[in-house]
Amino acid sequence: MSNGETKTDVILIGAGIMSATLGTILKELAPDWNITVFEKLGKAGEESSNEWNNAGTGHAALCELNYTPEKDDGSIDIAKAVKINEQFQVSKQFWSYLVKKNLIENPGEFIQPLPHMSLVHGEDNVNYLKKRFEALSENPLFEGMEFSDDPDKLKEWIPLIMKDRTSNEPIAATRIESGTDVNFGALTRKLFEHLEKQKVEINYRHHVEDIKRTENGAWEVKVHDMEGGKIEYITAKFVFIGAGGGSLHLLQKSGIPEGKGIGGFPVSGLFLVCNNPEVVEEHFAKVYGKAKVGAPPMSVPHLDTRFIDNKKTLLFGPFAGFSPKFLKTGSMLDLFTSVKIHNVFNMIAAGAKNFALTKYLIEQLMLSKEQRMEELREFIPTAKSEDWDIVVAGQRVQIISDNGALKFGTEVISARDGSIAALLGASPGASTAVSIMLEVIEKCFPQYVNEWEPKIKEMVPSYGMSLTANPELAQEIETDAVATLGLKDARTLQEA
Ligand SMILES: Cc1cc2nc3c(=O)[nH]c(=O)nc-3n(C[C@H](O)[C@H](O)[C@H](O)COP(=O)(O)OP(=O)(O)OC[C@H]3O[C@@H](n4cnc5c(N)ncnc54)[C@H](O)[C@@H]3O)c2cc1C
Numbered sequence: 001m002s003n004g005e006t007k008t009d010v011i012l013i014g015a016g017i018m019s020a021t022l023g024t025i026l027k028e029l030a031p032d033w034n035i036t037v038f039e040k041l042g043k044a045g046e047e048s049s050n051e052w053n054n055a056g057t058g059h060a061a062l063c064e065l066n067y068t069p070e071k072d073d074g075s076i077d078i079a080k081a082v083k084i085n086e087q088f089q090v091s092k093q094f095w096s097y098l099v100k101k102n103l104i105e106n107p108g109e110f111i112q113p114l115p116h117m118s119l120v121h122g123e124d125n126v127n128y129l130k131k132r133f134e135a136l137s138e139n140p141l142f143e144g145m146e147f148s149d150d151p152d153k154l155k156e157w158i159p160l161i162m163k164d165r166t167s168n169e170p171i172a173a174t175r176i177e178s179g180t181d182v183n184f185g186a187l188t189r190k191l192f193e194h195l196e197k198q199k200v201e202i203n204y205r206h207h208v209e210d211i212k213r214t215e216n217g218a219w220e221v222k223v224h225d226m227e228g229g230k231i232e233y234i235t236a237k238f239v240f241i242g243a244g245g246g247s248l249h250l251l252q253k254s255g256i257p258e259g260k261g262i263g264g265f266p267v268s269g270l271f272l273v274c275n276n277p278e279v280v281e282e283h284f285a286k287v288y289g290k291a292k293v294g295a296p297p298m299s300v301p302h303l304d305t306r307f308i309d310n311k312k313t314l315l316f317g318p319f320a321g322f323s324p325k326f327l328k329t330g331s332m333l334d335l336f337t338s339v340k341i342h343n344v345f346n347m348i349a350a351g352a353k354n355f356a357l358t359k360y361l362i363e364q365l366m367l368s369k370e371q372r373m374e375e376l377r378e379f380i381p382t383a384k385s386e387d388w389d390i391v392v393a394g395q396r397v398q399i400i401s402d403n404g405a406l407k408f409g410t411e412v413i414s415a416r417d418g419s420i421a422a423l424l425g426a427s428p429g430a431s432t433a434v435s436i437m438l439e440v441i442e443k444c445f446p447q448y449v450n451e452w453e454p455k456i457k458e459m460v461p462s463y464g465m466s467l468t469a470n471p472e473l474a475q476e477i478e479t480d481a482v483a484t485l486g487l488k489d490a491r492t493l494q495e496a
Pocket residue numbers: 013014015016017018019038039040041044045046047048049050053054055056057058059184206207208209242243244245246247250268269270318327393394395396423425426427428429430431432
């Protein structure tokens with residue numbers, strides 16, 4: 001990149017799954033546009049999108065109990081679960097399109113079929129799980145889900161979890177075969193390799209320091225070339241801030257009124273990873289439990305088979321914790337420097353309203369390895385400390401909205417004229433990247449959406465439609481994704 005003022009059509013800040021997805025979609029829709037990426041680290045997918053920094057769950061609400069709350073009348077609200085499942089179907093369709101077009105190869109390196117299970121203890125929780133199962137079973141997107149409270153059946157499904165379990169407490173689980181484990185790090189790297197071939201200019205070790213509006217309504221981005229030590233200025237008509245935990249600071253620098261009042265609260269994560277291959281072989285599922293009182297929804301404990309570096313492994317967690325950093329590679333001053341006059345009262349209000357969360361995070365932070373092992377033993381009664389190591393996961397910056405509420409979802413904040421957009425928040429995150437990036441396109445390029453719609457429908461046949469209301473299309477899409485992404489083959493392999 002030359003020094004001085006350079007022009008491009010689109011700037012993507014950050015080389016995580018979000019920028020990778022937006023860049024790939026835009027290259028399909030507008031192949032002639034010039035896209036420039038700036039990433040402060042040396043490679044793509046090294047922060048939250050990295051396989052060791054997130055849980056790799058293809059979130060489709062098949063097993064996550066926090067997406068199906070119990071209503072006051074005792075019935076189960078499945079609206080959020082259906083929405084998240086629909087979003088994941090969008091991701092699967094887009095990934096299938098990319099594979100069919102040979103734009104990315106070897107889908108088995110980033111997606112594997114894996115049963116998704118929910119596991120609960122105690123009579124009330126068992127009743128809840130049964131009602132949840134009945135409510136979801138009516139929806140075609142959850143077809144194939146099974147429920148059991150029979151210990152013998154559970155021994156078949158989850159032998160490691162049931163081994164030497166002595167408690168007489170009622171126990172039940174649901175299981176669905178169509179779950180997945182997604183290696184978002186591998187997918188991000190594949191998408192960036194593809195973008196490089198498409199002549200997208202990708203600048204690693206380039207730190208974006210400032211964003212300013214120019215007189216003609218474009219954006220000027222100030223970038224520090226960390227290798228060359230130079231400062232560069234690049235202007236673009238459209239900027240996407242896909243900087244993960246770094247997005248809030250950059251949004252604040254842009255000065256757009258839509259970003260005013262918003263704050264961020266970082267929650268860090270740890271996993272226990274199994275180092276004993278014999279134990280790893282005894283488990284094959286993602287098994288989600290129920291969150292503890294005061295725990296944020298993303299801290300629901302789960303025991304997951306994972307596919308990382310072409311190897312099967314076993315992770316348990318995440319344990320939450322607190323660090324003021326907004327990125328794993330961030331600064332201890334991140335939280336402090338995100339406090340501005342316009343958001344300070346909202347941040348104080350969020351702190352006051354979320355006392356239970358603060359207490360929970362402090363307690364989690366203080367846990368010793370042995371105390372963490374005790375939590376694991378609620379899943380695997382026979383777990384031995386020497387078989388498990390601690391790995392530090394990514395940081396999640398939860399959004400504090402302009403009314404002082406702490407939000408656990410993801411949100412696109414964009415300027416009214418659509419010239420800049422930022423993605424904040426972390427959950428359900430990477431799994432829903434495609435539908436979130438289509439939302440960015442609708443918000444920021446409304447003038448092109450009609451023209452682009454046929455191509456979007458080629459990439460995502462269900463675009464603009466509800467799969468719940470179109471079960472035949474849902475079935476068609478699932479069959480296609482299973483064949484194209486190789487999910488069926490892997491399932492057969494596992495059974496063999
Ligand atoms: C513990 C944990 C578990 C999770 N589990 C799941 C899961 O099971 N399933 C799921 O779907 N999602 C999960 N997520 C969420 C998911 O990981 C994130 O939503 C997703 O990776 C975010 O992608 P991103 O591209 O926005 O950010 P990132 O992957 O963090 O990428 C942002 C990039 O921007 C760069 N950057 C930052 N600031 C600057 C700057 N100023 N200049 C240049 N570059 C910059 C960073 O270096 C980074 O590479 C989890 C997250 C965590 C932390």
